[in-house]
Amino acid sequence: MSALIPRPTTEIAPGAVHVPQWLTLEQQRELVTACRGWATGPVPIRHTRLPRGGVMSVQTVCLGWHWQPYQYTRTAGDVNGRRVAAFPDWMVELGRRALTAAYADAPTAADCTPDTYTPDTALINFYDGQARMGMHQDKDERSSAPVVSLSIGDTCVFRVGNTETRTKPYTDIELASGDLFVLGGPSRYVFHGVPKVHEGTADPATGLTSGRLNITMRVTGLPG
Ligand SMILES: O=C(O)CCC(=O)C(=O)O
Numbered sequence: 001m002s003a004l005i006p007r008p009t010t011e012i013a014p015g016a017v018h019v020p021q022w023l024t025l026e027q028q029r030e031l032v033t034a035c036r037g038w039a040t041g042p043v044p045i046r047h048t049r050l051p052r053g054g055v056m057s058v059q060t061v062c063l064g065w066h067w068q069p070y071q072y073t074r075t076a077g078d079v080n081g082r083r084v085a086a087f088p089d090w091m092v093e094l095g096r097r098a099l100t101a102a103y104a105d106a107p108t109a110a111d112c113t114p115d116t117y118t119p120d121t122a123l124i125n126f127y128d129g130q131a132r133m134g135m136h137q138d139k140d141e142r143s144s145a146p147v148v149s150l151s152i153g154d155t156c157v158f159r160v161g162n163t164e165t166r167t168k169p170y171t172d173i174e175l176a177s178g179d180l181f182v183l184g185g186p187s188r189y190v191f192h193g194v195p196k197v198h199e200g201t202a203d204p205a206t207g208l209t210s211g212r213l214n215i216t217m218r219v220t221g222l223p224g
């Protein structure tokens with residue numbers, strides 16, 4: 001996806017907003033560096049185990065709270081038992097700026113205003129060229145505050161569906177490096193997924209020479 005052709009902010013569905021090229025290259029580089037650090041520990045990045053015995057094709061490391069289907073805990077009982085890294089204050093600020101950007105031109109009831117949005121967990125997903133994410137709802141949180149998603153590296157196909165079924169109707173868009181996507185308001189619980197990563201489309205200047213990094217910030221709604 002050429003960075004020379006600007007893509008406009010688009011509300012894909014009420015509360016589901018795509019802000020292309022929201023992160024600067026410098027911010028993407030800083031996030032890649034931070035994520036590399038978190039990937040090594042205290043809880044190393046791994047393929048999340050699924051209840052039926054399989055593993056997810058993406059690799060995930062969490063901040064603030066550790067996610068596994070279908071719960072958030074402070075410690076990673078399915079990895080090494082250690083407490084996950086703290087959710088940094090600067091990421092709360094980034095989340096607030098993201099909501100301001102996403103909802104500025106498309107005000108939608110999003111169950112929260114940008115200046116009070118306080119995400120307390122992030123799932124950092126790494127996709128190699130073969131990784132995918134099936135259609136799912138983000139519903140392990142006890143809060144309906146928006147989910148803020150940042151993408152770095154390879155471009156992917158992001159499928160935004162409906163709240164009723166994991167099948168059609170859905171809209172496929174491309175998420176490229178630096179793009180922001182927010183799922184909030186009436187779209188907070190839509191099924192969504194990543195059916196394809198376009199391998200080799202990343203700009204190595206982000207520091208990520210292959211694959212795709214996605215960071216989703218969420219409000220767990222769990223007590224401190
Ligand atoms: O990789 C993405 O863009 C989406 C990730 C996602 O849906 C999730 O982590 O729940």
Ligand SMILES: [Fe+2]
Binds near residue numbers: 136137138192
């Ligand atoms: Fe999700």
